[in-house]
Amino acid sequence: MPDESKETQSRKIEHIEIVLNKETQYRSKTTLFECIEVLPSGKRISGEDVDASTTLLGRKIAAPIFISGMTGGHPSTYEINKNIAVAASRIGIPMGVGSQRAMYEKHDLAYTYDVKKAAGDLILIGNMGATKLLKYDDRKIQEMLDSINADMLALHTNPAQESVQPEGDIDFRGVYSRICEVGKSIRQPVILKEVGNGISKEVAKRVDGKVYAIDVQGAGGTTWVGVETYRSKGAYGSAFWEWGIPTALSVLESKSAFHGPVWASGGIRTPSDIVKAVAIGADMSGMAKPVLVSERRKGAEGVYDYLNKLIMDFRNEVGSLGFSSMEELKNAEVKIGEPLASLLKQRGAIPKNMVNKEVQEIA
Numbered sequence: 001m002p003d004e005s006k007e008t009q010s011r012k013i014e015h016i017e018i019v020l021n022k023e024t025q026y027r028s029k030t031t032l033f034e035c036i037e038v039l040p041s042g043k044r045i046s047g048e049d050v051d052a053s054t055t056l057l058g059r060k061i062a063a064p065i066f067i068s069g070m071t072g073g074h075p076s077t078y079e080i081n082k083n084i085a086v087a088a089s090r091i092g093i094p095m096g097v098g099s100q101r102a103m104y105e106k107h108d109l110a111y112t113y114d115v116k117k118a119a120g121d122l123i124l125i126g127n128m129g130a131t132k133l134l135k136y137d138d139r140k141i142q143e144m145l146d147s148i149n150a151d152m153l154a155l156h157t158n159p160a161q162e163s164v165q166p167e168g169d170i171d172f173r174g175v176y177s178r179i180c181e182v183g184k185s186i187r188q189p190v191i192l193k194e195v196g197n198g199i200s201k202e203v204a205k206r207v208d209g210k211v212y213a214i215d216v217q218g219a220g221g222t223t224w225v226g227v228e229t230y231r232s233k234g235a236y237g238s239a240f241w242e243w244g245i246p247t248a249l250s251v252l253e254s255k256s257a258f259h260g261p262v263w264a265s266g267g268i269r270t271p272s273d274i275v276k277a278v279a280i281g282a283d284m285s286g287m288a289k290p291v292l293v294s295e296r297r298k299g300a301e302g303v304y305d306y307l308n309k310l311i312m313d314f315r316n317e318v319g320s321l322g323f324s325s326m327e328e329l330k331n332a333e334v335k336i337g338e339p340l341a342s343l344l345k346q347r348g349a350i351p352k353n354m355v356n357k358e359v360q361e362i363a
């Protein structure tokens with residue numbers, strides 16, 4: 001019988017090297033944040049006077065930004081998680097770890113995710129593939145989270161990735177019922193996340209009231225069909241490279257059907273993306289690949305410098321638009337252009353603060 005835990009470990013290393021060394025971004029599909037314009041308030045505010053802070057689980061965080069879960073499970077990934085955690089803690093934002101499947105299979109690997117001891121105060125988000133829930137036991141999942149002192153659990157659904165992964169798990173039957181069950185049975189708040197293909201309105205509705213938040217991880221950034229296409233040396237997947245719901249559309253679809261927090265992620269790359277995400281109602285915005293790149297460049301210092309500049313530029317942009325807090329930015333008016341405006345109309349997901357109402361009247 002193959003040693004599953006060895007396979008899981010080496011896959012984690014391959015993923016990192018492929019994301020860092022190959023072209024793994026969507027080629028023609030974008031997040032559609034470029035269709036959104038945030039209208040200025042008319043007030044004059046300096047970036048220095050902008051309070052970018054917000055709260056998560058009753059705790060203050062420096063900005064509505066988090067680091068998406070990426071790694072853990074191979075001895076060499078501890079250093080990466082630790083460096084990211086040190087920077088996240090110093091800045092004051094949450095971070096996720098990658099799938100904890102490796103430690104579920106082999107508890108000796110728990111230390112590769114266990115970064116709070118080295119990093120200090122931090123909101124830490126655990127991670128598990130949703131299909132694994134069909135076989136895994138709630139009590140053991142709870143122990144797995146507690147053993148790294150995780151504050152939340154992100155459950156990732158990734159049907160596109162699994163479908164093209166050589167060793168993918170493609171029996172998804174019963175997966176949403178299990179997500180809802182685990183959302184109740186686990187002490188930590190549960191987030192439903194994708195990995196770059198987005199969450200639809202239908203899925204958001206399915207888990208409404210059952211999980212704490214949705215993290216859309218939509219299309220426009222890293223494509224996991226792309227990553228797996230490299231792993232399979234082109235045997236699977238390239239036809240689905242562009243498959244997925246653009247992040248901005250996925251945020252608004254999710255918000256139209258889900259009553260809890262909705263997080264924007266997948267292709268978030270600039271301060272403007274985050275400004276627009278807040279203005280369309282996303283409670284947080286997350287990034288994966290840019291953080292990995294900055295970690296590879298200069299460890300914890302590289303991640304800190306990258307995030308620190310991102311937040312400074314974000315505050316300057318919010319100030320230039322005339323808003324002094326996240327609460328004010330959430331109430332900004334937005335103009336939405338094509339093709340996003342028509343897609344929102346088709347999907348019945350037009351936000352209340354969209355000012356170009358004439359678009360809504362197009363039959």
Ligand SMILES: Cc1cc2nc3c(=O)[nH]c(=O)nc-3n(C[C@H](O)[C@H](O)[C@H](O)COP(=O)(O)O)c2cc1C
Pocket residue numbers: 015016019068069070071097098099127154156193194195196217220221222265266267268286287288289290292
């Ligand atoms: C190297 C790497 C490993 C990842 N591993 C996981 C994982 O184990 N679990 C998960 O939920 N998402 C994982 N992701 C997906 C990210 O959380 C995110 O959804 C995706 O990369 C899109 O974000 P981006 O465009 O900012 O990179 C990984 C991403 C990267 C870059």
